[in-house]
Amino acid sequence: MRTFLITRFTAVMLLCGALQPALAQVNPTPTDTTKKYANPGGVSAPGNKPFFKSKLFKAVAIPAVLITYGAITAQGDAGINHREREFVQKQFRPVSTTLDNTFIFLPYVELGAVALAGVESRNDRINTLLIIAKGEAIMLASTFAVKYLANETRPNGSDNLSFPSGHTAQAFLAASIVHTEFRDKSQWYGVGAYTIATSVAALRMINDKHWQSDVVAGAGFGILSAHLAYLSHRNRWGRKSIGRDVSMTPAYLGTGASGVSLSWRPTK
Template identity: 30%
Template sequence: MDSLTGSPKIHGQSSLLKKLVVPGLLTGTALVFNNSSFEMELQPKVNRNLSTNIDDYIRFAPLAGMYIADGLGIKAENHWFDQTKNAAFSLLLTQLITTSLKVNIDKERPNGANNEAFPSGHTSLAFASATILYEEFKNTEPLLAYSGYAFALTTAYLRMAKNKHWFSDVILGSAVGMAVTKLVYHFDYLFTWNPFKNSEKLVIAPNFDYTGAGLYLAIRF
């Protein structure tokens, strides 16, 4: 059920294909440029040998923005529990797929640290987070909805500027994060259980950082 219109959501095949157009184009781009002379020549130009760890945090900034917006009473597409449920599915599946690709593709990082370059895990989670924010506020607060992608793009840039990833790594990472989240939201009607549907003032949100994950409680006024 669409929380904004009160009408059932449409989950057609054509609708799903439209949602996957951008991730599909990004995947194709990543495959074209993977191990190409273009990305080999680009990397030294982008590399700044940065030592900052800010990319460990800003990849989850869109999620923080979503819960802050909830706390301020800004209208979202879903109840906070459904938001958290979709976010958990999206981030978990994104991490699993990204890790599996890293291990099986076995591409060396530009800094030579290991062979887990392709795709970028930080970037995939950043774009998953940004797409969650987009899906929740695209119909009510478009500026807020798109703002998460600024953090995702910054994360992607920092991964290259820190010499951790090649161009194609971050492009494929963005595709994975977006595709997984689009799929989770497309099929969210299959997981409608919500024990907090009538508890509008209580918000339980996940908290992520480079050390792990947890939960925090908030009261919405």
């Protein structure tokens, strides 16, 4: 009898040992499924971009360098300003100031001419005008505030509003807008606009209106104003383009005279 019980007990223990792996497979440990749709693609969430790769850093980096350089070298008729003024006076004669006052708007003329030629800009006409207005407001407010705070005397001694150069700031603001609007089409539009702006800076020094530090800082203020205008332009008006179908083609009249035909078809 004792042998029979031992045999039965041994058989039961062996049977339980054989069934345990099977039971473990039938009733697996439950897993947490509350977050199974949080990341369905299995791709890890991107981390924050480094500051030097942010839009704000890219917008202010170059203008900050130009403005800082201009502020450090703004020493009146001393240091590098004195040397650059002597070099300019030896190499160039004063030019009519009419060119200074005219060239500052030439980048905007280029902007309008390229748009009329049918080249599609980054923004439509309304938003481009809003960006220009915003950039002009930022540029005028910042440059004139610094002019009165710096109280820097001009090389010709006419007043104490030398630093920074407002003409240069205006020209580089317009050039930056031209570059931003058409850089996806061709970089040469920006090259032409910045060449005009650099010419304005040179003319201001040739005419003895500004020191070198003034025009360098003025370029920084102009570029910074354009970048800030674009960064702050989040809510776009008229999301559909308005008046993009503008073209300008040569025209020949029956009398033998030639001219230009301008066509415009507003978009719906």
